[in-house]
Amino acid sequence: MxxxxxxxxxxxxxxxxxxxxxxxxxxxxxxxxxxxxxxxxxxxxxxxxxxxxxxxxxxxxxxxxxxLASDTSSSIPSLLPLDPLVPPDPLVAPPLPLPNSSPPAMTEPVQAAPAELPPPSAISAAEPSSYEVASSTPAVSNAGGYVSTTQLQQQTARLLHLQTSASLELPQSLTVVHIGKPNERIPPDIDVSGFPDSEIVSRIHADIRVEGDAYYIEDVGSSNGTYINNVPLPMGNRHRLRPGDRISLGKGDKVTFLFQLS
Known part of the structure; x- marks a missing residue:
């Protein structure tokens, strides 16, 4: 119990x-x-x-x-006999060449040296020159002509005033060109105050925006509107200008410009 x-x-x-x-x-x-x-x-x-x-x-x-005795006997494994050591092969140094012995023959073919180019004076004037390098300035050839060089020219945009035939170049350093008359808020980059009938043009009338090689015009809230090829341009809408487009500031086609690229 x-x-x-x-x-x-x-x-x-x-x-x-x-x-x-x-x-x-x-x-x-x-x-x-x-x-x-x-x-x-x-x-x-x-x-x-x-x-x-x-x-x-x-x-x-x-x-x-x-x-304990069984654990001790079982924990020690029996060792295998080691393999006998094999002595390494002796190092044999290559024989030294004799002092008067000739050098060994070359097995690889010797490449011929490149042929030297003839001096420019030896080139015939009748043959086209292949040593001329294109530069930013035109080079005169031996034949008396000019070596053609490819140069990128930056296009210039202008506004031609049709009433007076005055040409106004758009500033190339600006991405937004303001058109209007002098004011205290946004001074105009294209001032039309000196043209006839400029009283119909607002002080802040229109902007021309430059994006790469494209030019866009938009009305920024003028009183008498902006017309492109005699079609009214709604405020806030943009129109991509192309050479020959007719831009009228205000009604009546009194202040008119022609867009040009050169």
Missing amino acids: IVCPNCNHQNPDGAVQCEACYTPLPATMSCPNCGTTVQADASFCGQCGNDLRTAASQQSAAIASPS
């Missing part, structure tokens, strides 16, 4: 917890002297008085010794 340490209830042998209070019961063992069931942590047997501490230490030592 196993006595519960909490409520002293006697439980049958082999019970894990108390039947009355469900307290875990201590582990049991048999006395090696009389075979009575006693607790595993007891120091003496309650039946015969045998010293359980000495028996437990002897039993644990007997159990541990063979396992």
Whole structure:
């Protein structure tokens, strides 16, 4: 029987917890002297008085010794015999050439040196020159002509005033060109105050915007409107200008410009 340490209830042998209070019961063992069931942590047997501490230490030592021996024997592997060492091959130095011996013959063919180019003076004047390099300035050839060079020219935009035939060049350094008359808000880049009938033109009338090689015009809120080829341009809309387009500032076609590119 196993006595519960909490409520002293006697439980049958082999019970894990108390039947009355469900307290875990201590582990049991048999006395090696009389075979009575006693607790595993007891120091003496309650039946015969045998010293359980000495028996437990002897039993644990007997159990541990063979396992230790087996572990020791199994943990050391048997060593394989080593292969015999093979001596390396001796190093043999190449024979030194004799002092009077001739150098070995070359097996690779010798490439011929490139032929030198004749001086420019030896080139016939009748033949085209292949040594001239294109530059930013034209070069005079031996035949008396000019060597053609490709040069990119920046196009220039102009406004031709039809009433006076005055030509106004658009500033190339600006991306937005303001057209109008002098004012304190946005000074005009193209001032039309000196032209006849300029009173119909607003002080802030129209803008020409430059985007790459394209020119666009838009009305920015003028009083009398902007007309392109006699068609009114709504405020806020843009029109791409092409050479020959007719730009009228105000009604009546009194202040008119012709867009030109050169």
